[in-house]
Amino acid sequence: MAMSLKLVALLVCFSTVSAINVLDQLVHPNSEKGMVAASTGPANGDSYNCDVPHLNAIQYGFNAALNISTDLTWKHADTLFNLIGNKLGESIESYVYVCEQRKNFYNGLGATYSDCTNSLFLFSQIVDPTATNFTQALLYSSIWHELDFMCNGGMEIGIQSYNDLRAVYSTDAYTQRLQHTLVVFYVLVANIMVKKVRPAFVLLSPYAFQNSKKVEFAAKHGALLFAIVFFFCLTACYFNTNNHHWAVFLPQVVFYSLTYIIGCNSDNRTFQLIQILITSILIPYSYGLTSFVNSTSLVLLLTLAYVLMSIYSFVLYVIHRKHYVKDLSTPQSVSRLNFVDFCTFVLLIVCIFSAIAFTEMVEFWFPLDTDPTRSVQKVSRAYYRLNWYILAGDFICQISLLVGLYIFVTCCNRFKSKAESSDVQIDCYGRTWYSVSHQLFLANSTIATCCSYISLIPYWFFGLTHLVRQNRSNVKPADAQEFGLKPLSEMTV
Secondary structure (H helix, E strand, C coil), X not given: CHHHHHHHHHHHHHHHHCHHHHHHHHHCCCCCXXXXXXXXXXXXXXXXXXXXXXXXXXXXXXXXXXXXXXXXXHHHHHHHHHHHHHHHCCCHHHHXXXXXXXXXXXXXXXXXXXXXXXXXXXXXXXXXXXXXXXXHHXXXXXXXXXXXXXXXXXXXXXXXXXXXXXXXXXXXXXXXXXXXXXXXXXXXXXXXXXXXXXXXXXXXXXXXXXXXHHHHHHHHHHHHHHHHXXXXXXXHHHHHCCCCHHHHHHHXXXXXXXXXXXXXXXXXXXXXXXXXXXXXHHHHHHHHHHHCCCCHHHHHHHXXXXXXXXHHHHHHHHHHXXXXXXXXXXXXXXXHHHHHHHHHHHHHHHHHHXXXXXXXXXXXXXXXXXXXXXXXXXXXXXXXXHHHHHHHHHHHHHHHHHHHHHHHHHHHHHCCCCEEHHXXXXXCCCCEEEEHHHHHHHHHHHHHHHHHHHHCHXXXXXXXXXXXXXXXXXXXXXXXXXXXXXXXXXXXX
């Protein structure tokens, strides 16, 4: 029993170290996130044929014709995009009128139209290289590309199906989705141009598992699974023993049964928090029962339940975490999310290690087994003392690592540190996030790859040695004289 517990403890310790990183990687399987193939162009505007004052003058006339503010230029492309879209959606006559003004804009610029509406040329006109300016340059170019199609090849379809298209593209859902898509694309490209950004540092990605159907299903029906498992343990213990040890499984059966009946579809934050806390208490309690049962099958079942309950505790927190990621628009909300993540991870680590420690303590202080037919293995105090040192050292290392990561993200957010654009994640609102857990996963993956290559060196050496031995001549030098070889002078070539 003791050796099996040590094996389980070892596996759990290693899995806990990388649990945060692996979970985050499942949500973001592509390790090269945030990278987009960026177009390259001239470093300055000399290679483009465009007169900026003339462009502004033609833009002034276009705005005046559409009865919008004449102060808007390419630097206010987001406002132009919305105003032109509203004009196009008024009526078919407005659609045709916008196309006429687009033609006047094209004729006014003449041969310089392509260069003046080129985003790479507009990049060269940026004095202050911020993400906003890059976004406006890209959006301004896309406005004219869209009008080029709508007022040329797509005009006939646009007029014939105007009402149907308007019914789709004028909805709020389409407008929000279009704006989100544009923001993500433009911020991605702008971040590549800027190279470094100022993200919000978090322990775990704020959108980890937030849209996962599997996680929602596990959180909803997990209580039913544990109610069945512990009811089976209660029944087996009741019929196989003559004492009242079956009663130790009553708390789990009652709690998970009531949880599934009452809170199966509950979205109450307080109820979810209570469920997380009680589950965390039941993790060491349930695993500690392995010291009191006299059936190998029950020991294996309780060990499996211990692992599943640890995962279920985190699943419950993912659902509970939705209440904290709804609004992350302020630094205080980001700090609150990091603090809640930190407390949850500390609670999960404490539950996992306390379960192992509680079981070891019970086996040490109460070494008598409940089954008299089984022999009790005598283990020295030194052996248990060594195991306690290893367990305590592993626990301190993991807690210290978690505390260090929390201090790191807190300081980075407080001092507004920057990060490489290739290391950040971008949500649909254009906000950038630096997930520490994801960076740890990348580091662990690199180390694991290097270790796998190093571990193959003995096999490479053995294979190379075996190959050299195969290519060696199996004829000894002394045996060469026994063959009937003719002298070179007697051989005919």
